[in-house]
Amino acid sequence: MPLINKSARAMIAGVVSNKRVGQYHQLLLNIGDLAERCKPGNFVAIKVGGPDSKMILRRAFAISRISTTGATGGNMELIIAPFGQGSSWLCSQEEGAQIDLIAPLGSAFGIPTEPVQVLLIGGGYGSAPLFGLAQVLYDRGCRVDMLLGASTASKIYAPMEGKRAVNSLRIYTEDGTMGQLGKVTDPIGELIKDLNVGVIYSCGPMGMLSAISSILEGTDVIHQCSVEESMACGIGICMTCVLPVHNPDGSISMLRSCIDGPVMDGATVAWSLVGKNLAASK
Amino acid sequence: MSAIDFSTTIGNSWFPAPTFTASGCASSGRELAQFFALKDIGGVVTKSVMTKARLGRPTPRMAETPSGMLNSIGLQGPGIDAFLEKDVPYLLEQRARVIVSIAGETIEEYSTLARKIRSVPGISAVEVNISCPNLENRGLVFACDPDASRRVIDGVRRTLGGELPIIAKLSPDVTDLVSISRGVIDAGADALALINTVLGMVIDLDTGRPHLAGKTGGLSGPAIRPIAVRAIYQVHQALPKIPIIGMGGVATGKDALEMIYAGASGVAIGTANFSNPTSIISIQNELKDLLSAKSFNSLRAAIGYAHRSDNNENNEDDENNG
Numbered sequence: 144m145p146l147i148n149k150s151a152r153a154m155i156a157g158v159v160s161n162k163r164v165g166q167y168h169q170l171l172l173n174i175g176d177l178a179e180r181c182k183p184g185n186f187v188a189i190k191v192g193g194p195d196s197k198m199i200l201r202r203a204f205a206i207s208r209i210s211t212t213g214a215t216g217g218n219m220e221l222i223i224a225p226f227g228q229g230s231s232w233l234c235s236q237e238e239g240a241q242i243d244l245i246a247p248l249g250s251a252f253g254i255p256t257e258p259v260q261v262l263l264i265g266g267g268y269g270s271a272p273l274f275g276l277a278q279v280l281y282d283r284g285c286r287v288d289m290l291l292g293a294s295t296a297s298k299i300y301a302p303m304e305g306k307r308a309v310n311s312l313r314i315y316t317e318d319g320t321m322g323q324l325g326k327v328t329d330p331i332g333e334l335i336k337d338l339n340v341g342v343i344y345s346c347g348p349m350g351m352l353s354a355i356s357s358i359l360e361g362t363d364v365i366h367q368c369s370v371e372e373s374m375a376c377g378i379g380i381c382m383t384c385v386l387p388v389h390n391p392d393g394s395i396s397m398l399r400s401c402i403d404g405p406v407m408d409g410a411t412v413a414w415s416l417v418g419k420n421l422a423a424s425k
Numbered sequence: 426m427s428a429i430d431f432s433t434t435i436g437n438s439w440f441p442a443p444t445f446t447a448s449g450c451a452s453s454g455r456e457l458a459q460f461f462a463l464k465d466i467g468g469v470v471t472k473s474v475m476t477k478a479r480l481g482r483p484t485p486r487m488a489e490t491p492s493g494m495l496n497s498i499g500l501q502g503p504g505i506d507a508f509l510e511k512d513v514p515y516l517l518e519q520r521a522r523v524i525v526s527i528a529g530e531t532i533e534e535y536s537t538l539a540r541k542i543r544s545v546p547g548i549s550a551v552e553v554n555i556s557c558p559n560l561e562n563r564g565l566v567f568a569c570d571p572d573a574s575r576r577v578i579d580g581v582r583r584t585l586g587g588e589l590p591i592i593a594k595l596s597p598d599v600t601d602l603v604s605i606s607r608g609v610i611d612a613g614a615d616a617l618a619l620i621n622t623v624l625g626m627v628i629d630l631d632t633g634r635p636h637l638a639g640k641t642g643g644l645s646g647p648a649i650r651p652i653a654v655r656a657i658y659q660v661h662q663a664l665p666k667i668p669i670i671g672m673g674g675v676a677t678g679k680d681a682l683e684m685i686y687a688g689a690s691g692v693a694i695g696t697a698n699f700s701n702p703t704s705i706i707s708i709q710n711e712l713k714d715l716l717s718a719k720s721f722n723s724l725r726a727a728i729g730y731a732h733r734s735d736n737n738e739n740n741e742d743d744e745n746n747g
Contacts, residue, residue: 148459153703190700197491199646199676199700245702375487375494376699379456382449382472382498383487387480397480397501402456418638421480 147379147402150180151248158240159218166297167268168234169207170221172242178217181209182251183276184369184406187219188377190243191229202229203377205346205369205405206247207271208278208305219246222271222300248377250406252276252344252367258284259341262334263309264327264355265291266347267298272369273346274305280344281308288338289313292327292351296320328354335364342367345409353414366409372400387413387421395421429716430723431709433467433691435668436590436615438549440522440691442467443724444681444709447672447695448526448552448594448618449473449498450645453512454519460702463521466709467691471512473528473554476537478504483638488627493648493674494696495625497639500528500557505541517547524592526552527581530560535577539584550590553581553614556621556643568596568605568621575608582613592670594618597649597656603663616668618693619660620653646696650674654687661688661729676704678711685712685724686731 159171174181188201208220225234236242255261261280263273270291277287287308292315293299299314299321306312314322315329328351334340345355346369359366374384378401385397386404388411395413398404433443444467451457454469463469481501488495502508505527516523525548529535535553542551555567555577567573578593585591593614599605606617622643629636653673661669671689675681676697684692692712697704721727 147456151459153460153701198489199492199696200489200494201700372484373487375489375496375696376702378460378702380450380452380702381487381496381699382452382481382501383484383496385481385484385486385501395480418483418485420483420638 148248151245151378152177153243153245156219156242156244158236158238158242159213159215160238161234161236164222164302165300166224167300168223168225170223170233170236172219172221172244173213173215173217174219174244174246175216177246178209178211178219181206181219181247183272183279184250184252185247186249186377186405187221187244187246188248189233191232193232198229200375201245201377202233203248203374203401205269205272206275208275222268224268245377249401250404252369252406254279254283255285255342258286260338261285261287261342261344262331262338262340263287263289264331264343264345264347264351265289265300266327266351267293268300269347269369270300273344274302274308276344277305277308286310288334290315290327290330292316292347294318327351328358331355331358335359335362340364345369349417352409356409356412356414359409367406368409368412369405370400370407370412371405374401377401387416387419389413397421429713429721430725431713433668433724435550435592435670435690437588438522438590440467440549442709443685443691444705444712445470445524445670445691445693446698446705447693448554450695450698453508454516454521455512457698457702458519461706463516463519466705468522468524468549469516470524470526470552470693471508471516472502473500473526473552474502474505474508474538475500475528475530476505476534478502478507485637486639488636488642490625490627490644491648493644493646495627495637495642495644496622497637497642499639505538509541509545513545513548522549523547524550524552526554526594528554528557529577530557532561532573532576532580536580536584539581543585543589548589550592550616551581551585552592552594552618553578554594554621556594556596566596569599571605571608574605575612578609578612578614590615592616592618594621596621597652598624602656603660606660606664606667610664610667616670616690617660618670618672619656619689620649620673623649623652645674647674647676647680650680650683654683657684657687657689658731662732665729665732675708678708678715681708681712682715682727685727686729688729688732690728
């Protein structure tokens with residue numbers, strides 16, 4: 144059995160910068176040589192609220208980008224939506240604040256061994272980890288196209304500097320305030336044929352991931368999706384973040400999205416069974 | 426300062442430290458082994474296992490609450506055969522001391538589990554988690570029914586024989602915890618695990634329905650610590666010779682010492698593992714330092730310290746200063 148989270152380490156990281164980007168915050172944390180262990184798709188678990196907080200659980204955030212070349216060693220970039228109490232606390236942390244984190248956790252996006260056509264699909268701030276991934280894929284010689292969607296313009300996260308590795312970027316908003324009016328899933332069926340897409344990488348709300356998986360049914364496009372289930376621990380011990388996944392023999396397993404994910408094969412996730420009572424089927 | 430004796434005993438099993446993982450909060454140990462050596466703690470109490478593999482309940486299974494959390498997992502697990510084949514050998518290979526926690530839906534299921542465990546060498550103790558619905562009695566939780574609690578432990582004791590210590594894990598959601606404790610001890614339990622989670626509920630105001638798929642969940646974390654301390658204190662007062670593993674929101678060495686003072690012979694760390702995978706190591710270091718700072722020369726001397734009478738206070742102090 145492989146080691147679980149063998150690269151993970153707990154550390155105190157300093158906030159290098161904290162900038163507001165639309166509805167989100169871009170947080171840069173100095174993590175030293177831990178940066179070398181982080182891969183696109185991995186996540187970080189952060190303690191929130193300070194030492195006397197009544198919030199006892201860490202918050203999980205996708206690692207957006209990593210740089211290993213900063214003056215102080217490696218930095219980790221996170222894109223955070225200050226929607227909950229814990230994420231709001233983190234967004235209020237200023238330069239120099241000390242953050243208690245564990246990283247890198249979970250599975251990473253698989254990178255093709257050969258240059259292939261890939262399509263990256265992000266929903267809301269789920270786009271954040273896709274820009275770091277885009278660079279890795281671009282360096283591998285892949286042609287990278289990207290679709291981003293959100294309900295409204297201010298929820299689109301698409302940094303200028305992130306676009307270098309992307310061949311084309313299309314934006315969809317449900318209210319038409321940015322890009323095209325519609326859903327990010329609308330053009331997928333056509334695009335995978337026109338571009339001869341080999342792999343789709345997706346990150347965003349579960350409904351979007353599920354919809355992409357349905358569109359891909361019957362195709363041989365590989366779908367690597369980064370799933371999201373609320374988790375208490377992030378390291379595989381609490382069993383709260385499980386998702387129903389099809390086994391090769393037709394049975395279902397409840398896999399932990401923290402250690403068997405967050406990156407999972409979209410074709411194996413039993414999307415229609417998420418949140419359903421499976422006790423009778425066993 | 427001379428090293429203090431940090432060891433503890435549960436029945437006839439000896440543990441070098443009084444610190445355990447709480448069942449259900451360390452999976453089967455493998456996941457935490459990436460953060461510390463499992464042999465460095467008192468023992469690993471594994472996630473309660475049943476006879477058959479179980480998928481557990483749907484999500485959402487978790488809700489954070491002030492200084493605590495609710496969970497409703499539904500005993501997802503591999504089943505006893507796969508567990509004994511894969512997980513126990515791994516733990517023994519790590520030289521961890523292993524306490525296997527079992528759970529059943531019938532009195533017979535507990536005995537079946539005990540029979541399978543009996544043939545496996547190297548296990549230090551069996552924890553019998555009786556906070557499960559009894560299918561033969563309208564789903565009433567065993568631990569809330571004094572008679573069913575006794576019968577489960579009696580069945581496990583008969584099947585196991587006299588060697589392996591039995592720890593009965595009890596629920597605080599009862600009217601008279603002392604009488605249930607007495608019942609399971611009379612039926613053959615050597616020790617008690619106090620407390621299991623406290624039943625709770627969170628309602629989602631957006632959907633207007635209970636947040637958890639299982640509707641109710643077990644409350645854990647520092648929010649329930651005073652309930653645990655009270656339970657340990659009351660049971661130790663009534664049954665001073667019975668070892669208790671205290672649990673319920675232990676997150677620091679001070680929390681652990683509070684339970685030891687209340688009458689616990691050891692503590693188990695559960696929810697704190699979720700926020701800090703090495704918390705059990707810090708807790709045992711802090712506990713050791715605290716015992717030294719308070720001039721105890723052994724853990725044993727501090728067990729039940731909160732129960733001492735005013736008359737022998739001076740004697741105890743003399744002894745502890747020695």
